[in-house]
Amino acid sequence: MNPSHYRHTKIIFTIGPATNSPEMLARMLSAGVDVCRLNMAHADHEWTRQAIENVRSACKVVGRKVALMMDVKGPEIRTGPLDEPFQLERDETFDFLLDRDQEPVSEGIRGVRINYPSLKEDVKVGDTILVDSGLLRMRVLEVTDERVRCSVRIGGELGSRRHINLPGVHVRLPALTDKDRGDIDVGIENGIDFFALSFVRSPDDLDILRRYIETRGSKAHIIAKIEDQSAISNLEDIIKASDGLMVARGDLGIEIPFETLPVVQRRAVYACQRMGKPAIVATHMLESMITNPLPTRAEITDISNAVYEQADCVMLSGETTVGKYPVECVDVMNRIIFSVEAQAERKNNDSLPLKTPKALLVKSAMLLSDELTNSGIVVFTRSGFLARVLSALRPRKSPIYAFTDDEDVFQNLLIYWGIEPFFMNFDEEPEVTIQNAFSRLKSRGWVETRDNMVVVSNVLAGSKVIDSIQLRTIS
Incomplete structure (x- = not known):
């Protein structure tokens, strides 16, 4: 096992004038970003289409993919x-x-x-x-x-x-504006993976967006941005109705007493972990690096706290849209995350309710892998469910290698803590699929000979296909 390039916490960057060229995007992808965010508060449709094309072109050049997130402006x-x-x-x-x-x-x-x-x-x-x-x-x-x-x-x-x-005031603004609908239509046409909805106040806001994108055939996941007191009051219900949560600390820090912001952040991250939903910590993470080549000590600690909390993602905004040092910002985040993850005493997430036999099966796989040395978990999934459960359980040391034959599932898994997803066609013979996955991991340097792999897969038992956990050694 080669853990030197394995990072559990994911990095989101926001594309802007500083990063929109094919050359700079290639550098950003090579630096290790996982998700590209398009902020529609500052984008028109022509720019958006071109930015998406530039990102996908850079992915082909670099040989790795990132997910695309459209941050819908919302009412304001x-x-x-x-x-x-x-x-x-x-x-x-x-x-x-x-x-x-x-x-x-x-x-x-x-x-x-x-x-x-x-x-x-x-x-x-x-x-x-x-x-x-x-x-x-x-x-x-x-x-x-x-x-x-x-x-x-x-x-x-x-x-x-x-x-x-308006701190503490419940405003009568609609969940979506006409501009938002136009932006979302462009996102759907261009295969956006995530829509982040601004100023979510209740689960009804998310339901409006979900119905809108589903009627247009989109399978995109919905991220709820919490930015005011109404969202905090309805936090658990909002998380249940969403596919993930963004702690948008800019407006949130204005709408609530600023001294309560760290408490709200921690509460939101832990609530997401209890419900198995990804949590994103955003805004001002490396604000000083918009103009300076090095972070402040407070910013280093801020990112470290998000990693200690085991948030799924940390996010860059102005740092990579208009900043002078976008690639350096990603490098700083990488260094901090690797350092903290190597030293942190992680615990499994015991607060996640496991209601199905399959969920209990993957927990057993995680516990086995965590007890072994030089080990990882290989999971085969068509819906993403098994991989998402493994991520939510927070393995103490085991990377999660998730193989899927669904491109939408592959893209959506890019945002989850601890998951390295792979798109691969599955063979009718389960053993062939497993060996193909091992070959992919070896060829890319993710695993080495004699590493232990705990495999969650189907096996043939006569004419029946059954779920299984297998302990394999890479040969």
Whole structure:
């Protein structure tokens, strides 16, 4: 067994101007990324199609595949356009204007139009309104049909189309906008593997997206992004309704008290493990490396904490869209993950309920492999179920080599902790399939002669096909 290139925690990168060239994408793939994220908050359809084509071309050049995740922008509240930014002063009275025809200055009070007329129904006197990632803070003084009047508590520069957060407020925004549907259609046409839905507040939001993509024939999995207090209140139900969870710490850290963010992150990751769903930790992981070649010590610790928590993925955003050092960011993540995984005292996940005989079978395979030296687990799966259960059980030291003859399943398994998936046609004779898998592993340097392999597979018993666990030695 050659563990030097085996990493349990997966790396997601966001494609952008800094990484969209075929040459840079080839470098990113060679550095070891597992998933490419397209952020539709900053992408049009022509760019999206070209980016997907560039990624797939780079995959052919490098000889390895990555999954594609489309991050759907979702509904959001923003201020309107301004001719030029202006400075807001503490204790200034300021209006959010609900009618697009209103004048920006009324009764000597400055204001800005917003894209959400229902704000008057969602907020009340005393509520807090945050603008531009919380850099500007307002307290509501008065609510009318035409405006929401506030007192500026923390001032600063207000620019055009700034994002608005309403901490603790349940807003009446739709789960999908017209833009989202258009973006999703492009994603489906181009075979996107994952759709990440922004600002998920309840399982109903996910159901709307799932029905939309299923009616269009997509088998893509759905990742729920938790970004506000409503999502935290409905966390377990959201995880159940999703195929995975993203802890989107940007907006989430604004919407909830910032000191509770580490607690919420850990709770979300562990809840995913109890339900066998992948968890992604995202936002600001290597923010300083947008402009600097080395990470801060705090960023190193942040990534390490996600690895200790056994999150399935860590994610890069601005670092690889507009940053100066995208490949170096992947290298930093790799080094941290390898270091922590080599030293961490891992425990199996005993909180996962195993309700089927097959699930119990793969747990037995994991326990056997963990007791052996130079061992791994080989699993053959057409639906991905057995591999996903093995991942959720969190083997202490055994890599999971998952072989499937379904390309969609292969792509979806790329996001799961500890799984190295392989696409391979299965032979009618189970033994031929097993030997073909061993040959693939040896040829790529994943295993060596005399390594132990615990194989989860079907075997022929007379005319019957039965599930089995086999202990094999690579020859």
